[in-house]
Amino acid sequence: MIDNPHPASGSGPSQRLVEIGVCIFTGLIGVIVIIGSLRVGVNWGVEGPKAGFFPFYVGLFIVGGSIINLLAILLASRSEALFAEWGQLRQVMSVVIPTAIYVSVLTYVGIYASSMALIAFFMRRLGGYGWGMVAAVSLGVPIVAYLMFERWFLVPLPKGPIEDFVGL
Numbered sequence: 817m818i819d820n821p822h823p824a825s826g827s828g829p830s831q832r833l834v835e836i837g838v839c840i841f842t843g844l845i846g847v848i849v850i851i852g853s854l855r856v857g858v859n860w861g862v863e864g865p866k867a868g869f870f871p872f873y874v875g876l877f878i879v880g881g882s883i884i885n886l887l888a889i890l891l892a893s894r895s896e897a898l899f900a901e902w903g904q905l906r907q908v909m910s911v912v913i914p915t916a917i918y919v920s921v922l923t924y925v926g927i928y929a930s931s932m933a934l935i936a937f938f939m940r941r942l943g944g945y946g947w948g949m950v951a952a953v954s955l956g957v958p959i960v961a962y963l964m965f966e967r968w969f970l971v972p973l974p975k976g977p978i979e980d981f982v983g984l
Contacts, residue, residue, distance in 0.1 A: 827902060828899060829898075829905075830897065831898065832897075834899040836890075839882045839886040840882070840886070843879050846875045846882060850875035852871065853867075853872035854868060855868070910942065911942070914934060914938070915934070918930050918933075923974055925978065926974055926978055926979045928958040930976075931958050931961070932954045932955060932958050935953060935957055962984065
């Protein structure tokens with residue numbers, strides 16, 4: 817929890833609200849870890865600890881830390897400090913949303929085509945580069961990655977239908 821000495825002039829979510837949301841989110845992650853650990857077993861087996869033994873206790877620590885942080889936030893003096901203005905959050909989301917889309921389609925489309933699209937989007941939309949530079953970099957980076965990983969290091973990367981069609 818960080819106190820913001822400079823109150824913002826615009827509008828947006830409060831720091832307190834965001835901190836409460838993060839505590840709830842991390843607490844839910846801890847609960848998911850605990851439930852998953854209970855499903856695979858948390859006790860001691862003949863061969864040693866079962867698969868969920870250590871993750872169970874990690875989940876307990878995550879939930880415990882989240883509860884402690886939530887209590888500290890709720891017991892602290894109410895501050896009306898702004899976490900970020902909506903315009904600032906829009907800038908962050910202009911990177912987070914395309915990256916999340918990239919990660920979600922990567923296994924279906926393949927790393928090379930997905931990377932080409934992401935690089936082109938970022939360069940054109942956020943960087944304001946011309947189409948010539950966008951084409952050169954968005955095509956060049958996946959080609960270099962392919963040559964380096966697949967040919968030089970012999971490490972296969974996830975491929976999709978486009979790479980299969982081309983024969984990579």
